[in-house]
Amino acid sequence: MAAITYELKKTCKQSGARLGTIHTPHGAIDTPMFMPVGTLATVKTLSPEELEDMNAQIILSNTYHLWLRPGEDIVQEAGGLHSFMNWDRPILTDSGGFQVFSLSDFRNIKEEGVHFRNHISGEKLFLSPEKAMQIQNALGPDIMMALDECPPYPAEESYMKASVERTSRWAERCLEAHRNKDSQGLFGIIQGGEYEHLRKQSANDLISLDFPGYAIGGLSVGEPKDVMNRVLEFTSPLLPIHKPRYLMGVGSADSLIDGAIRGVDMFDCVLPTRIARNGACMTSRGRLVVRNAAYARDFSPIDSDCGCHVCRNYSRAYIRHLIKSNETFGFRLTSYHNLYFLLDLMKKVREAIMEDRLLDFRDDFFEQYGFNRPDAKNF
Amino acid sequence: MAAITYELKKTCKQSGARLGTIHTPHGAIDTPMFMPVGTLATVKTLSPEELEDMNAQIILSNTYHLWLRPGEDIVQEAGGLHSFMNWDRPILTDSGGFQVFSLSDFRNIKEEGVHFRNHISGEKLFLSPEKAMQIQNALGPDIMMALDECPPYPAEESYMKASVERTSRWAERCLEAHRNKDSQGLFGIIQGGEYEHLRKQSANDLISLDFPGYAIGGLSVGEPKDVMNRVLEFTSPLLPIHKPRYLMGVGSADSLIDGAIRGVDMFDCVLPTRIARNGACMTSRGRLVVRNAAYARDFSPIDSDCGCHVCRNYSRAYIRHLIKSNETFGFRLTSYHNLYFLLDLMKKVREAIMEDRLLDFRDDFFEQYGFNRPDAKNF
Ligand SMILES: [Zn+2]
Ligand SMILES: [Zn+2]
Numbered sequence: 119m120a121a122i123t124y125e126l127k128k129t130c131k132q133s134g135a136r137l138g139t140i141h142t143p144h145g146a147i148d149t150p151m152f153m154p155v156g157t158l159a160t161v162k163t164l165s166p167e168e169l170e171d172m173n174a175q176i177i178l179s180n181t182y183h184l185w186l187r188p189g190e191d192i193v194q195e196a197g198g199l200h201s202f203m204n205w206d207r208p209i210l211t212d213s214g215g216f217q218v219f220s221l222s223d224f225r226n227i228k229e230e231g232v233h234f235r236n237h238i239s240g241e242k243l244f245l246s247p248e249k250a251m252q253i254q255n256a257l258g259p260d261i262m263m264a265l266d267e268c269p270p271y272p273a274e275e276s277y278m279k280a281s282v283e284r285t286s287r288w289a290e291r292c293l294e295a296h297r298n299k300d301s302q303g304l305f306g307i308i309q310g311g312e313y314e315h316l317r318k319q320s321a322n323d324l325i326s327l328d329f330p331g332y333a334i335g336g337l338s339v340g341e342p343k344d345v346m347n348r349v350l351e352f353t354s355p356l357l358p359i360h361k362p363r364y365l366m367g368v369g370s371a372d373s374l375i376d377g378a379i380r381g382v383d384m385f386d387c388v389l390p391t392r393i394a395r396n397g398a399c400m401t402s403r404g405r406l407v408v409r410n411a412a413y414a415r416d417f418s419p420i421d422s423d424c425g426c427h428v429c430r431n432y433s434r435a436y437i438r439h440l441i442k443s444n445e446t447f448g449f450r451l452t453s454y455h456n457l458y459f460l461l462d463l464m465k466k467v468r469e470a471i472m473e474d475r476l477l478d479f480r481d482d483f484f485e486q487y488g489f490n491r492p493d494a495k496n497f
Numbered sequence: 498m499a500a501i502t503y504e505l506k507k508t509c510k511q512s513g514a515r516l517g518t519i520h521t522p523h524g525a526i527d528t529p530m531f532m533p534v535g536t537l538a539t540v541k542t543l544s545p546e547e548l549e550d551m552n553a554q555i556i557l558s559n560t561y562h563l564w565l566r567p568g569e570d571i572v573q574e575a576g577g578l579h580s581f582m583n584w585d586r587p588i589l590t591d592s593g594g595f596q597v598f599s600l601s602d603f604r605n606i607k608e609e610g611v612h613f614r615n616h617i618s619g620e621k622l623f624l625s626p627e628k629a630m631q632i633q634n635a636l637g638p639d640i641m642m643a644l645d646e647c648p649p650y651p652a653e654e655s656y657m658k659a660s661v662e663r664t665s666r667w668a669e670r671c672l673e674a675h676r677n678k679d680s681q682g683l684f685g686i687i688q689g690g691e692y693e694h695l696r697k698q699s700a701n702d703l704i705s706l707d708f709p710g711y712a713i714g715g716l717s718v719g720e721p722k723d724v725m726n727r728v729l730e731f732t733s734p735l736l737p738i739h740k741p742r743y744l745m746g747v748g749s750a751d752s753l754i755d756g757a758i759r760g761v762d763m764f765d766c767v768l769p770t771r772i773a774r775n776g777a778c779m780t781s782r783g784r785l786v787v788r789n790a791a792y793a794r795d796f797s798p799i800d801s802d803c804g805c806h807v808c809r810n811y812s813r814a815y816i817r818h819l820i821k822s823n824e825t826f827g828f829r830l831t832s833y834h835n836l837y838f839l840l841d842l843m844k845k846v847r848e849a850i851m852e853d854r855l856l857d858f859r860d861d862f863f864e865q866y867g868f869n870r871p872d873a874k875n876f
Binding site: 158159160162163164165187188192195196202203204414415417431432433435436438439440442443445446447448449450 | 814
């Protein structure tokens with residue numbers, strides 16, 4: 119039995135979006151869904167109980183960061199990431215590649231892997247497909263990601279082609295090096311930038327390796343939104359129907375809906391927790407910067423349409439006071455609300471798919487959110 | 498009916514410590530007890546639910562800080578502090594005097610009150626007995642404190658005598674200015690430093706004003722521990738038996754036990770949450786600095802004798818990792834444990850009083866904690 123399987127339950131007649139379930143060793147996940155990010159084995163400011171309370175079904179943690187701190191050996195000695203951080207629902211870890219490409223000061227990409235310097239200590243390190251597997255096998259998440267090369271946007275076609283081919287060779291080495299196939303599922307990552315024929319080549323290569331799931335990589339790296347949508351439109355149909363599809367690094371409300379419409383099942387992003395630490399909130403009526411002076415005497419909740427614990431118990435005035443005073447509890451409250459908002463959004467997306475009305479839902483949501491206004495503010 | 502009443506339930510035959518109940522508009526409190534400090538209408542890093550979960554019966558909030566941020570008028574508009582911060586158990590606020598004397602850069606003490614500068618903005622402000630009452634009436638805690646002059650330690654006898662007399666005159670003005678006698682109880686503060694006759698003078702003055710409770714002020718300001726104990730020994734018997742006694746600013750385990758033995762019913766201190774933010778924990782076997790390298794692979798709880806949520810679910814290795822990584826959740830975990838530790842200690846103190854064995858309890862606790870060792874480390 120494979121560690122990870124995907125069950126397609128329904129396709130939205132109006133939009134083509136997929137309703138499904140991913141089965142993992144730590145339980146089932148309804149899709150489309152959003153994964154809160156817990157970089158260092160903690161979703162910033164929040165407890166596992168709070169994540170359960172808001173119905174987070176799965177969280178993502180970062181291989182690169184855990185490799186450096188506390189080290190995958192310590193996590194393994196603790197009995198793996200679930201036990202280390204007291205979270206018994208599914209976990210996905212990335213490969214570490216994205217951070218090596220974006221955070222490290224010095225890096226040298228070779229066929230064998232990437233030489234780079236630790237962004238904290240400056241120490242020389244080496245990440246290869248085999249190393250990415252060894253670390254993730256030690257961390258013990260339900261879903262692991264293959265090491266890919268992450269090209270910048272925009273990238274020349276010739277560079278992108280070479281990169282796609284290297285990513286395919288690395289994917290094969292990852293599969294070979296993966297030791298825990300019964301308890302951890304390894305996903306491949308389709309690259310190819312905005313080049314349709316390269317996305318096709320990447321998908322063909324990776325599908326032939328028969329991964330239990332596929333990510334669409336190289337998006338949300340600075341490209342315009344219509345480029346992302348176009349790439350999803352021609353990449354999604356290349357992927358097997360009975361495997362989950364994961365769009366990495368996407369967490370704004372509009373992109374989650376538009377991704378689901380284009381056949382995406384899984385999303386993750388630090389956006390909701392990162393903006394929360396600046397006092398910015400996602401609401402059904404658009405962005406609300408609760409630290410603004412306008413809310414000093416506003417005793418209404420962040421979002422009066424939100425049913426979360428924060429909106430049921432705390433006012434904008436109180437949260438503004440906490441954030442202005444740099445009080446941790448303020449950041450807890452905005453982080454909680456923002457994650458709840460996206461998890462609840464995905465629940466509504468699933469309900470709309472069930473009822474074949476996701477395009478109508480999109481219209482209503484965008485109108486109320488203010489995305490259709492000329493001065494629309496996103497994140 | 499007075500807002501605050503005290504019921505003496507039992508006196509420990511072995512130690513003379515008092516077991517009692519304080520009745521407040523927001524419920525009853527078992528004494529002796531410890532109050533977590535929520536300076537800015539939040540006990541740093543923690544939620545009201547967590548405080549309830551650890552059986553905090555009452556919290557303390559700071560008048561000075563709330564006056565400056567967000568302003569007592571905003572708290573009043575929110576329906577008072579309980580509603581503003583979503584805490585429906587009792588609250589005590591201090592008078593603001595201690596912060597004016599310790600935090601403000603410039604201060605000028607006159608009979609009418611204290612002129613000083615806001616420690617954040619530099620703005621000129623004035624705190625008088627009447628102002629301290631107006632602010633606390635607006636904040637709406639169950640227990641308010643009279644404005645006293647807080648002399649430094651040590652202070653000359655002549656200075657202390659003048660200060661005691663001023664504190665008595667201010668106490669009388671506070672009583673006159675207090676507007677909500679039915680819903681808020683105002684405590685007087687006995688001063689006098691280490692001078693027995695001045696403590697007696699202060700107690701006599703304040704008892705004649707018939708406050709519903711008395712604090713013993715001017716301790717925990719840098720004096721040696723035996724001075725504190727001696728002052729408690731001669732001050733406590735001066736106070737009415739049927740009123741609660743509050744020792745301000747004390748939060749180390751040894752001083753809580755020694756204070757209870759000397760007839761104190763109430764304590765507060767920022768110590769447990771402040772040291773938590775440095776990764777230092779109170780345990781039944783003494784101080785444990787969980788951020789130390791020794792705990793990197795220690796998968797046991799902070800305190801294996803502790804039954805708190807943190808010790809039941811998280812290891813020293815995980816908490817160390819979080820604190821080394823500056824992750825908020827780590828500070829939440831150490832703050833929770835430390836407060837639980839003191840609240841649980843006070844529960845054990847109450848049980849020992851009930852069973853007339855508080856001196857035995859003190860011996861056992863001090864021995865296990867390590868207070869009797871020559872290298873004993875306190876906080
Ligand atoms: Zn909410
Ligand atoms: Zn504990």
